[in-house]
Structures are given as structure tokens and as C-alpha cells.
Amino acid sequence: MTLTFYTNPMSRGQIVRWALHEAGADYDQVLLDYGTTMKALDYLKVNPMGKVPAIVHDGKTVTECAAICAYLAEVFPASGLSPTENERADYYRWLFFTAGPLEQAITDKHLGITPTEDQQRMAGYGNLERAVDVLDGALSNREYICGVRFTMADVYVGSQVDWGLQFGTLPERNSFKAYAERFRERDAYKAAKAIDMALMPEAED
Known part of the structure; x- marks a missing residue:
């Protein structure tokens, strides 16, 4: 599996990096700047909103921090971070x-x-x-x-x-x-x- 993490350290990307580490995920990092690469055509193909964070996992893109967190818990079940039935x-x-x-x-x-x-x-x-x-x-x-x-x-x-x-x-x-x-x-x-x-x-x- 491949997982690419698009972020800027001064952004909500900090949430997703923490989630990635909690999930035990191996990832490649792509750092983006607000005024340049985050609005470049290559990245707009990943997230048309032109904002970070985003992940691309085995060719599938997930944006929005809460969605990324929930997704990572599900696709890395060994982390034990998904809810139990009672939770x-x-x-x-x-x-x-x-x-x-x-x-x-x-x-x-x-x-x-x-x-x-x-x-x-x-x-x-x-x-x-x-x-x-x-x-x-x-x-x-x-x-x-x-x-x-x-x-x-x-x-x-x-x-x-x-x-x-x-x-x-x-x-x-x-x-x-x-x-x-x-x-x-x-x-x-x-x-x-x-x-x-x-x-x-x-x-x-």
C-alpha cells in the first residue's frame, strides 16, 4: 500500500500527522506552500479546494480532517482506534x-x-x-x-x-x-x- 500525505506544518495537517502516527501508518510526505504549490494545478487535481491536509491512499483521495481520521482508523484496524459497538x-x-x-x-x-x-x-x-x-x-x-x-x-x-x-x-x-x-x-x-x-x-x- 502507498500513502501520500499533503500538508503544511502550520495547518490542520498537524491533526492528520498525529492520526497517521496513532494508526502506525507508513507515509510519504509532500510539503506545500499556501500561496504557490497549494494552488498549483498538480495539487488541485488532488484537492480542488486548494487546501491541506489531504491523503492519497492506494490511488484514493481523502480530504477533510475528520474524514481522514475516521478513514485511517478503519484502514489500519490493528491500531484499535475504531469504535467498538458500545463506543x-x-x-x-x-x-x-x-x-x-x-x-x-x-x-x-x-x-x-x-x-x-x-x-x-x-x-x-x-x-x-x-x-x-x-x-x-x-x-x-x-x-x-x-x-x-x-x-x-x-x-x-x-x-x-x-x-x-x-x-x-x-x-x-x-x-x-x-x-x-x-x-x-x-x-x-x-x-x-x-x-x-x-x-x-x-x-x-
């Missing part, structure tokens, strides 16, 4: 809650968009405070998003919490800090972060 509902619920309502609410806040009460019915997430409270409630009584076991959903949800705490887009709730402390100790997290941190000076040249 499946929480796995998909919180994976897509974080990829949808939570990320949209954070993005809108960053862009200075605050939906009015009427607009909140259309926005899908209501408001950022509600989305944050919902995730806080989910993490307040469990170690990981599906319970006591780390799954691939934690790579995606964990990345959002990790960045949120680092950049101040999420409040420093006790549940978020405790959750982050747990996954930051994982070998795959540390290995993936070390690679991206080492690549950043190269990307800035």
Missing part, C-alpha cells in the same frame, strides 16, 4: 459535533461574526458559549470522548481542544485541561508534533 454512537456524535458546530462557532467568533438570536436558529451551532458548554459537559465525566478508551475521535476532538487552549479560542475549563494533559502524553502525539515543529522554520524561509 460507536459517542465516536461519531462528538467527531462530527467538533468538526461541525464547534469549529464553525470558533471560526465565526474569530472573524468577528456573532449571530443574533434569530440568526442562531440558522447557524446550526446556536452560539459559541453553548457549543463550549456542550463539549465541556461531555468531557467532565469521562477520560476520553468515548469513555475510558482513546479512539481516533480523540485525535480530532483533542486537536481542537489543544489548539483552543493554546490560542485562547476555547476557555480554560478544567475538563479541557485534564483531557489535554492525558493525550499530550501519548507517544504518537509527541512524535507527530516534533516533526511539525522541526519543519516550521523551513516553511517560514
